[in-house]
Amino acid sequence: MRSTELNARSVLDRAFAILGAFTADDRELGISELARRTGMAKSTVHRLVTELETHGMVERRGTAVVLGLHLFELGELVPRKRRLRDAALPYMADLRGATRQTVHLAVLDGTEVVYVEILRHKDAPALPSRVGGRLPAHATGVGKAILAFSPAEVVDSVMRAGLPRLAERTKVVPRILQRELTTIRSTGIAYDYEESGAGLVCAASPVTGPDGQVVAGLSVSGWTGRLNVRRMAPAVQTAALALSRDLGAPQRS
Structure with missing residues (x-):
């Protein structure tokens, strides 16, 4: 149980690292650049981006990744x-x-x-x-x-x-x-x-x-x-x- 909890936190940490990689000057990032900024393997970034996209947290624009509309919707509810x-x-x-x-x-x-x-x-x-x-x-x-x-x-x-x-x-x-x-x-x-x-x-x-x-x-x-x-x-x-x-x-x- 404890191992599962630690693993879940690790996934969350990684997901937040991807979301935090974007800046006002860099609103579109490729998988390779996300991997470089987060220190994760490209395969891991690709998998997490796919999951984040499913929940509307990010979107794809060709080979680039951008923050998703659902993040804006959640922000408006703070x-x-x-x-x-x-x-x-x-x-x-x-x-x-x-x-x-x-x-x-x-x-x-x-x-x-x-x-x-x-x-x-x-x-x-x-x-x-x-x-x-x-x-x-x-x-x-x-x-x-x-x-x-x-x-x-x-x-x-x-x-x-x-x-x-x-x-x-x-x-x-x-x-x-x-x-x-x-x-x-x-x-x-x-x-x-x-x-x-x-x-x-x-x-x-x-x-x-x-x-x-x-x-x-x-x-x-x-x-x-x-x-x-x-x-x-x-x-x-x-x-x-x-x-x-x-x-x-x-x-x-």
Whole structure:
């Protein structure tokens, strides 16, 4: 029985390794490339891909493999994402209209933020972010807004994991990041000045839930020289507070 359980877990691990091999830049992969990325034999990858295809988790496009529609359907059912996204959309739309920039909504997952919704204004320049995309929390405005209001053990885990450098201005020294998080706690606003990428800036604020705990970060982002984040910050904070109230957050005194 125990052997069967271990084998089942091994199959799941392998299947998830295949699904995790895809990236935003590599949405179509062949069997050989999947084998290389996962470290599995091509025969094993071929067998697992066939099984995943049966369940709609992947699809075939000639000799290439792509993620399947059923994954998208399951993703839309994730309760935290669904409720948060539905509540946030009206405020995000208002913020996009007021700023004419790109609005992001993200949640913390481990040491990274995951973007659960992005609204882009037609006049705003294209940004590299995408729904479902991940970035290290310490290098983003939304991430720092979330961390500043997270329990100490959450911040400690981020620090212990290391602070990878995404751009020249990414803060990679723990004491400097801690000092900034203290400032964010007092102002309710976090900034990203080309820390997540060269030329990218944003202003962000935390979103809290019924228990007063931070549940997400909301931001307005754009290109340096085209977005005055200091001027946009009050609008971002107002939208985040309104969304928090809608989610049942206790009123701040």
